[in-house]
Amino acid sequence: MIIQVSTLEHRRVTPVGSSSLIDVLAAHADRTPTPVVPQDRVCSLVTALAQVPDRRDPRGVGHVLSSVLAVAVAAVLAGARSVAAIGEWAADLPQRVLADLSVFRDPFTGVYRPPVTSTIRRVLVDVDADALDTAVSRWIIASAASTGGAPGRQAYSVDGKTLRGSGRTGGQRHLLAVLEQHTGVVVGQIDVDGRTNEITRFRPLLEGLDLTGAVVAADALHTQREHARWLVDSKASAYLCTVKNNQPGLYRQS
Template identity: 60%
Template structure:
């Protein structure tokens, strides 16, 4: 059967169009009940266009996509592993995921690995990221203790196993620093094109009153103007890719400016001391960059305990927020918190072995990254920070995975 939605066991022997038509009629009541999923994950996934050929479809949409998300929540890393995990699911779990019933036995049927792989390769990746991103934003907003000001970290990541060098999938993501939730994701044509995807990435978010942090690649005049127009703050790192601005910052009278924030940290064989200075840049100190009103210098002294040697790194940054809008402590927290997005990438690489994946067909590499983002975000919203341990726990009981997704 030339369908994206295959099935196992005796149902796989169905070949006649009349029998397929009869089964489709039996499923019509289920597939037409997208409204009953409400605002839960199945309802969210139902907003994504169904990419399957309607001929031979067995499972109601979006059941196969929900099975894939649940499998990722149980730590599965590939389409083959997703199919194997789904094949062992009990009937009750498959029912929660909206799977169809075998017309002979009446038991639920799991989509196989081929079905999942074809589906992920053809799914509308933009629609999937948008739907899941909006749902996660709503969930993050409802979490008790949510901070009043949203701080958004923006950074990109190449999926190294998704193709040959120069032809690899590169994704740009926006992460809420406070919750660790992935708010948005988009793809880019290459590392050098990440700049052009900055505004499209953030365009669907409510930026009024938010603060956006980004590395030196995105310290761009167009970005600064656009964020200011959208009533957002920015904190941008400055390096030598902006040579004039970098020279201006370096030439400021830092020796006369007091240290306003000091933080210390230990771990991984290091002892860090970070000292932050800020200065309001008006009049003769004005910076040649749109809306920049404060300059920031961080000097990080690091002791490598194994060698007993100290090293010093100086980092410059700018912001369009005044001293009354952003205190030195705020700025230090936001600059340090930007690494939240690097932690996300590290989890996908080490726990899900994303860079080792050789999934390369169509939209599948990005779609799998979206599913991983979704699960990691939900685990963080649940207060779980040791992601690998949480995935191992879910793998031992499929009910835990669907409970995380709110499908019980």
């Protein structure tokens, strides 16, 4: 069975504010090819999301955290950009898809019941954002590998992106992301808030990736000696960086 998540319809609703993790999930969807997800990959998504810690009080919890997150991830891949849209998308799902997403099953009727909008909202507000992003990134990497992966030497590009609609001008969410160039898959991203900048987030972004033998490309902002040494000495990778006037001595030599 194949689930073409991009064709599942939802009603457009005004997006929630920048505090929502939908912005982070949407960055994966916007930079990843339109997904056709086989059943085994849907199941593996639920398994991957089980690694995200559940910080809820166990009393009164009806839906397993991984199933709520799986619904949210699938809905965003299908185009949902608000909590209300995710809830409406989930409410329209057929029973077989709800079963694949491992949602709550009524023990008396045997009917699968998707999480309602209020439950989805509470989960997304409280979830560990970094753990969720790591789980989604690893699932995407595994999915790409299962379809043959990238030919030859792997090539990654690091770039920043300000998310449209995530806040007013000057207060929008900014992410630093790394993309596998052969597949077009975003394999990692990290928040760049107002207290830091892209340069300081470069190493944390790439730390968890196996870059052995790969080439990492970045723009002029990341043409830094520390970055180059770290990539070669610690990650056993090559690098390709743009040289501009932010490195005047090196620029004159080029």
